[in-house]
Amino acid sequence: MENIALIESFSEFKDDKLIDRVTLMAILEDVFRNALKKKYGSDDNFDIIINPDKGDMEIWRNRIVVADGEVEDENQEIELSAAQKIEPDFEVGEEVSEEVKLIDLGRRAILALRQNLISKIHEHDSNNLYKQFKDLIGEIYTAEVHHVRPKVVILIDDDGNEIVLPKDKQIPNDFFRKGDNVRGIIESVELKGNKPQIIMSRTADKFLEKLFEQEIPEVFDGLITVKKVVRIPGEKAKVAVDSYDDRIDPVGACVGMKGSRIHGIVRELGNENIDVINYTTNTQLYITRALSPAKVSSVKIDETTKRAEVFLKLEEVSKAIGRGGHNIKLAGLLTGYELDVIREGSAAEDDDVELTEFSDEIDGWIIDEFAKIGLDTAKSILNHSVNDLVRRTDLEEETILEVIKILKEEFED
Numbered sequence: 001m002e003n004i005a006l007i008e009s010f011s012e013f014k015d016d017k018l019i020d021r022v023t024l025m026a027i028l029e030d031v032f033r034n035a036l037k038k039k040y041g042s043d044d045n046f047d048i049i050i051n052p053d054k055g056d057m058e059i060w061r062n063r064i065v066v067a068d069g070e071v072e073d074e075n076q077e078i079e080l081s082a083a084q085k086i087e088p089d090f091e092v093g094e095e096v097s098e099e100v101k102l103i104d105l106g107r108r109a110i111l112a113l114r115q116n117l118i119s120k121i122h123e124h125d126s127n128n129l130y131k132q133f134k135d136l137i138g139e140i141y142t143a144e145v146h147h148v149r150p151k152v153v154i155l156i157d158d159d160g161n162e163i164v165l166p167k168d169k170q171i172p173n174d175f176f177r178k179g180d181n182v183r184g185i186i187e188s189v190e191l192k193g194n195k196p197q198i199i200m201s202r203t204a205d206k207f208l209e210k211l212f213e214q215e216i217p218e219v220f221d222g223l224i225t226v227k228k229v230v231r232i233p234g235e236k237a238k239v240a241v242d243s244y245d246d247r248i249d250p251v252g253a254c255v256g257m258k259g260s261r262i263h264g265i266v267r268e269l270g271n272e273n274i275d276v277i278n279y280t281t282n283t284q285l286y287i288t289r290a291l292s293p294a295k296v297s298s299v300k301i302d303e304t305t306k307r308a309e310v311f312l313k314l315e316e317v318s319k320a321i322g323r324g325g326h327n328i329k330l331a332g333l334l335t336g337y338e339l340d341v342i343r344e345g346s347a348a349e350d351d352d353v354e355l356t357e358f359s360d361e362i363d364g365w366i367i368d369e370f371a372k373i374g375l376d377t378a379k380s381i382l383n384h385s386v387n388d389l390v391r392r393t394d395l396e397e398e399t400i401l402e403v404i405k406i407l408k409e410e411f412e413d
Contacts, residue, residue: 025050027120032059035113036100040075046100059100065092123194129161130196133189140210141200145180155182155200162198169201172234173270183268185210203233208274211265212239216254224250227279230333234270236326238290238334242279251276277334283308287339290331294320297344301337308337311344318374323392325372341374352379353410361406369393370403378407 028050036043036059047060063078071077078098083090090096143155143163153176155163165184176182187201201207209229218224224243231237241250254276255262266274277289287308288296294316300309312320320341321328332339355367355376373392375381381389382404389400 028057028117031113031116031120032057034116042075045076047097059102060097061100063096063098065090065094065096067092126191126194126196129198130189130191133161133186133196133198136186137188138206138210139186140183140207140214141186142181142183143200145176145178145182148176148178153182163200164197165200165202169199169203171202171270171272174202174234202269203231205229205231208237208239208265208269211268212241212254215264216261218243218248218250218253223248224253225279228334230330231272232326232330234272235324236273236275236322236330237269238275238277238330240277240279240286240290240334251278275330283335283337287331287335287337290334291320291327291339294327296320306337307340308335309340309342311342313344314380317341317343317380321372321374323373343377352377354378355381358406358410362403366395366399366403369395378410382407 029048032048033043033046036046040046040061045062047062049058049060051057061075063076063083065080065083066077068079068081071079078096080090080092083094083096086096086098141157141163143157145153146156146162147154151167153165153170155165157163163186165182169184169187182200182202184200184202185204185207186198187204188199190197190199206229208231209226212219212226212229214220216224219226219241223245224241227240227242229237229239239254241254243250243253253261259266262274262276266272275292277292280286280289283301284299287299287301287310291310294312296316297311297313299311302308310320319327320331328339328341355362355370355378358378359367370376370381370393375384384392386397386400386404389395390397393400
């Protein structure tokens with residue numbers, strides 16, 4: 001049977017692919033019409049009847065009967081004598097319908113038909129997949145680890161779709177094994193050739209926002225609103241929340257009793273330290289809350305430059321800046337202001353000296369390392385032990401001892 005290959009194709013694609021009947025018939029007709037154009041130069045006078053359920057089809061060519069010897073276009077016209085062999089009572093001017101067998105197209109054309117059909121089906125699948133995941137951008141998605149490579153993790157979802165989790169979209173201490181289930185947000189969908197590439201991210205701020213929606217019922221129900229999320233993935237995050245219902249404590253509802261509600265989110269993010277704060281339109285109060293756990297004495301805001309001077313007691317400075325400067329960086333991103341920490345002086349500290357005054361003896365990068373942990377004066381460094389300074393900075397013990405020696409000489413005079 002000459003159309004056996006196509007019958008196999010019909011049943012194969014109908015079973016394996018989620019294609020509705022109408023779409024499949026349209027694709028098949030398009031494939032056949034392309035083949036007819038190549039063979040006969042035109043497909044205008046052909047009728048194609050397709051039964052995708054049975055995997056069967058018929059092609060009929062319609063030609064006008066003309067007198068013998070007057071055929072100008074063999075595809076459009078047929079001689080009277082030839083027409084009467086089909087049906088004896090045909091006359092000039094009538095239309096003859098004649099079935100075209102697939103074998104008439106040639107074996108090569110049949111093979112090309114099958115390849116063209118496969119290509120069209122895959123193109124249809126790719127377009128559907130692109131549209132499906134385009135609508136899921138910004139949503140949490142779960143997939144299983146299929147393959148772990150140095151720069152990327154390949155995931156497969158329940159429908160067999162491939163999702164890519166690049167190294168720079170993974171939380172620094174993420175570790176995956178084949179078969180692990182991974183959660184992240186669909187960050188982007190790009191068409192690479194005919195195939196869509198689906199990119200997942202676990203480092204996006206949106207991922208943490210969506211985890212709040214998923215894990216905290218009041219956020220999901222809209223009773224609590226997540227106003228803004230800022231993250232240093234795997235290290236620290238700050239989330240501003242608000243509620244329009246005065247009876248609800250948004251921070252308490254998000255954190256839960258002894259952190260019970262937020263614990264699952266922290267674990268998902270590789271023990272990322274999450275500060276949840278109450279959102280407010282009062283900028284000074286918002287900045288004060290954003291710098292927690294430090295206690296801020298006062299805030300001076302310059303709206304034109306979007307800068308704020310934050311005044312703190314000496315013992316609060318290192319808390320405001322945080323390990324590696326994370327706390328102050330995130331507070332600035334959360335509030336939208338560039339924050340300058342200013343230490344409040346006391347009589348005992350009047351004779352202290354700014355560390356920058358020693359720039360001729362101490363390298364600038366060393367001064368910057370101390371500034372990262374809130375130590376920007378001579379006495380603020382001398383008040384700490386060498387072991388403490390080694391632990392909190394990226395400096396060698398030898399370098400710290402040299403700095404302490406220089407600073408002590410300043411106060412020995």
